């Protein structure tokens with residue numbers, strides 16, 4: 001149901017590390033589905049080299065997990081506040 005945004009978030013996060021923009025587990029890209037009111041964000045503390053598209057967590061605008069088994073990024077509440085305030089944002 002959320003495979004598109006999970007895949008987009010995975011690819012964007014992997015580009016952060018491929019381009020040398022982040023180190024260790026730092027950094028974050030999330031992708032927002034405005035119609036469904038959820039966003040895809042990487043799990044917390046998972047090294048990029050171990051990250052899989054299936055690990056991406058789906059959360060709602062109250063930062064509650066909708067789909068996924070891993071703990072969402074420590075940046076989740078910040079992203080939720082920004083999408084709530086500016087729903088036209090497609091990604092952060």
Ligand SMILES: O=C(CO)[C@@H](O)[C@H](O)COP(=O)(O)O
Pocket residue numbers: 025026027028042043044045046072073074075
């Ligand atoms: O860079 C920062 C904070 O400065 C964040 O992006 C965190 O590093 C994210 O950590 P995770 O909880 O996603 O592993």
